[in-house]
Amino acid sequence: MHYPKTIRIGTRDSRLALWQANFVAQKLNDAGIPTILVPVKSEGDQNTKTPLYQMGIQGIFTRTLDEALLNNKIDLAVHSYKDVPTDLPAELVLAAIPERGNFRDILVSTKPIDDEDWAAHHKTIATGSIRRIHQWLRKYPHHRIENLRGNIDTRLQKLEKNGYDGILLSSIALERLGISGYYTRELDFLPAAAQGALAIVTRASDTTLTDMIFNYLNHKETAFCTYLEKLFLKKLTGNCSLPISCLAIKSESQVTFKGELFIPPDFKEHIGFEFTASADMDAIMKVQQKSEMLLNEVNKYKTLR
Numbered sequence: 001m002h003y004p005k006t007i008r009i010g011t012r013d014s015r016l017a018l019w020q021a022n023f024v025a026q027k028l029n030d031a032g033i034p035t036i037l038v039p040v041k042s043e044g045d046q047n048t049k050t051p052l053y054q055m056g057i058q059g060i061f062t063r064t065l066d067e068a069l070l071n072n073k074i075d076l077a078v079h080s081y082k083d084v085p086t087d088l089p090a091e092l093v094l095a096a097i098p099e100r101g102n103f104r105d106i107l108v109s110t111k112p113i114d115d116e117d118w119a120a121h122h123k124t125i126a127t128g129s130i131r132r133i134h135q136w137l138r139k140y141p142h143h144r145i146e147n148l149r150g151n152i153d154t155r156l157q158k159l160e161k162n163g164y165d166g167i168l169l170s171s172i173a174l175e176r177l178g179i180s181g182y183y184t185r186e187l188d189f190l191p192a193a194a195q196g197a198l199a200i201v202t203r204a205s206d207t208t209l210t211d212m213i214f215n216y217l218n219h220k221e222t223a224f225c226t227y228l229e230k231l232f233l234k235k236l237t238g239n240c241s242l243p244i245s246c247l248a249i250k251s252e253s254q255v256t257f258k259g260e261l262f263i264p265p266d267f268k269e270h271i272g273f274e275f276t277a278s279a280d281m282d283a284i285m286k287v288q289q290k291s292e293m294l295l296n297e298v299n300k301y302k303t304l305r
């Protein structure tokens with residue numbers, strides 16, 4: 001396949017976003033396709049105080065890049081798939097979902113982590129994610145949670161400066177940035193939909209590029225698993241202001257799916273489901289049916305209170 005010009009890759013300007021954009025650029029360059037990076041600032045990078053789940057708008061990290069695509073300033077955008085809203089503008093498409101990396105959450109501390117100490121004593125943990133807050137409090141109800149925003153480097157600086165006992169991050173972010181020198185513990189939390197995966201967005205009209213990106217970068221299993229996860233999220237409101245977690249894993253013969261949410265308004269109780277399916281279509285139908293049942297359950301709770 002041939003594309004007539006150098007591909008302009010749009011990215012946010014955080015170190016993690018640049019790593020991800022460079023990863024995609026490298027794959028294309030290796031295939032003999034020339035690229036240039038175009039970094040932009042997103043709204044999500046400009047307001048770094050308000051907890052994300054209170055900002056109330058979707059696509060805070062992706063909208064500036066959507067506009068750059070629509071205005072023909074860039075040819076493709078590289079995002080953390082987790083940050084991409086379940087519905088894209090009609091003129092844009094998900095061209096490829098590359099192979100997923102580590103999807104786990106991780107506890108990061110400046111001090112050695114002693115499980116017994118953490119279980120028995122008061123600790124202060126910082127995170128900006130409502131999903132991580134409630135999963136953490138389920139495990140450690142006596143801990144105190146502080147709000148944490150900013151890119152990964154900023155968050156690590158705040159860990160040291162504010163003297164938190166720990167902060168909660170995405171494992172893959174530390175891995176990609178090669179950050180070491182902290183005490184860490186990988187958590188068995190159910191992750192956010194599409195955590196650890198990238199999404200490459202192009203203009204739907206740019207069919208040559210869209211096909212080329214799909215051929216070079218799409219990973220079939222990741223694309224399917226994250227499709228199920230985003231479908232689950234969409235069925236349950238489609239936004240990240242609720243503590244919703246899920247994970248799909250595909251082997252040669254089957255898909256397993258786990259989904260869960262904490263029930264508003266106090267998020268003390270949680271409900272969810274888990275299933276295994278041997279056919280893709282079956283897995284899609286099960287996510288649809290079971291999410292609808294879950295939504296009915298949540299609404300019952302609402303009317304009881």
Ligand SMILES: NCc1[nH]cc(CCC(=O)O)c1CC(=O)O
Nearest residue numbers: 080082083169170173195196197
């Ligand atoms: N919401 C911020 C965000 N979006 C994507 C990542 C990291 C990459 C990923 O989890 O896929 C992060 C940081 C974090 O969750 O700590």
